Amino acid sequence: MNARDPHQPLPEAAAQALAAHAQRNWRESIVPALRDYIAIPAKSPLFDPDWAAHGHIERVVRDAAAWAEGRGLRGLTLEVVRIEGRTPVIFFEIPSTKSGCTDTVVFYGHLDKQPEFSGWRNDLGPWTPKIDDGRLYGRGGADDGYALYAAITAIESLDAQQLPRPRCVGLIETCEESGSFDLPAYLEVLQPRMGQVSLVVCLDSGAGNYDQLWLTTSLRGNITGVLKVEILSEGVHSGDASGLVPSSFRIMRQVLDRLEDSKTGRLLPESFHCAIPADRIEQARAAAATLGDEVWKRMPWTCGADGALSLPTTTDPVEALLNRTWRPTLSVTGVEGMPDLRNAGNVLRPYTAFKLSLRLPPLVAGHEAAERLKSLLEDQAPYRAKVTFEPDGRAGAWGATGWNAPPLSPWLARAVDQASQAHFGAPAGYIGQGGTIPLMNLLQQGFPAAQMMVCGVLGPKSNAHGPNEFLHLAYGERLTASVAQVIASHP
16 A cells, blocks of 8 residues: 555545444444453452462453454464463564555553452442443453454554555553563563554553543653551550550551651652653643643542532642642552451551552652662661561562653644544643553663554543443544544654
């Protein structure tokens, strides 16, 4: 096929054909496949250490691979790559249809999932797929089991319309929700097979709304791990011990006070902060102008004792966006050592353990920050208690570094906006995301000249990782067509 002029918008008829193909494939093939996928508890290895024995990850990998191979894409080769002791990776490649083109487009997604969590609506469940009001509910569909299916569909729609495209490669991992600690080993093996990468399409991110195509401009890093405070070898009657034995919970509070100002939530060590680039502040202002108070109102706030809704840390949309994308934040995501309320007797507990999640600004190195965090929490423990912080991940690979997107080349900025106009009737939006995708930093290091198109279906209230996670089906269809159109504009 001969290349088209990338400076010219895709003809309206061609854009409509891409949209029709994406819509048809989603409704006839992708949604049924995602229903099956959601029903499988393919939890990431951090949450299911016996993942290999349970076979759930193996099942979703085989199902996704069989679906892709069954599409009949000309030239498709697909391999489930395995390294002993590590979660598997799907690697596929499809040759270029553009004369003389030696570039490669890499698609990325993952198939492992977060755990169930509580609080699902009575008629919903993490492993019970259900469509309600155009949303497919269930764990993992939006984050981001749909990615391989959408990537293959985007390529298929281009070939069906005989629109020239570069060589396409897919990398679908099964360790992302654990911090992608298996991924570097696979990248070392697969990087030579990726070729001359000029564009990475990551489908694991989010959207500011469902009304336009959104590109992610930055991602925070993350450190997760268990902080444990031990003061006794066994529990003791609180009437006998309290006032003499310091509470492990009070010691925990003192240790966390080294890290966080509990009144404001600000992280105290300056090494966990970075200067926010001027262009990212301007993009936050532009996104805030589009989204307004929905930046914070979209959260599921509870009511206070007076019946009024709870309040965020700020109601300024710009500051709210910067807080959740460029400033470090601590969350306690789990607890151990505390009985449930019905079984809480008058006992001074021997230990308290918290699962910590520390989100880092995009420009702060994750591993070095994890080492500093461990020292900060463990050194000079109050009352000489036993305080330990064990970061998640393999030895030498603690902490995930965030990512700040390279400047968009003129062709990609133009193509993204044209695709958004064609499939949403609105200009493209740009927004930072507070989550972490470890691959992006790794790929940018490995392919420094590549452009990055980071996008996804995680829009308002889609609630990945929490209860009632859903995939907005119409947005998935339009995103798929938009990705296809951008690839058609590849120069």
